[in-house]
Amino acid sequence: MDEEDPFNEYLAAVNEEEQYALWPATLPLPEGWREAGMRGSKDECLSFIGSVWTDMRPRSVREAMRHDAPRVVG
Numbered sequence: 001m002d003e004e005d006p007f008n009e010y011l012a013a014v015n016e017e018e019q020y021a022l023w024p025a026t027l028p029l030p031e032g033w034r035e036a037g038m039r040g041s042k043d044e045c046l047s048f049i050g051s052v053w054t055d056m057r058p059r060s061v062r063e064a065m066r067h068d069a070p071r072v073v074g
Contacts, residue, residue, distance in 0.1 A: 005042065007024040007025070007026060007042075008041075009024075009025040009026070009039060009040065009041070010022055010023060010024055010025055010039070010040065010041065010042050010044075010045040011023050011024075011025045011035050011036070011038060011039045011045060012035070012036040012037070012038040012039075012045045012048050012049050012052075013029055013033045013034065013035060013036055014033065014034060014035075014036040015032050015033050015034075016032060016059070017058035017059045017060060018053075018058070018059040019053075019056075019058060020036060020049045020052070020053040021033065021049075022042065022045050022046060022049065025039055036048075036049075036052070
């Protein structure tokens with residue numbers, strides 16, 4: 001454990017845009033954020049976030065790009 005880190009448990013948080021964040025478990029989440037299903041050390045939560053957040057674009061951007069993508073007619 002990092003001696004300078006005042007928190008010993010973290011959680012992975014996610015917002016409506018499917019963006020992830022590391023958050024101290026002892027602090028309330030900001031409005032618009034919810035727990036993403038992982039609590040543990042900073043390293044464990046960062047590893048989890050890295051494994052699930054593979055596309056950094058916000059959900060609204062991904063959806064807009066999907067709708068704007070040219071369709072191939074064959």
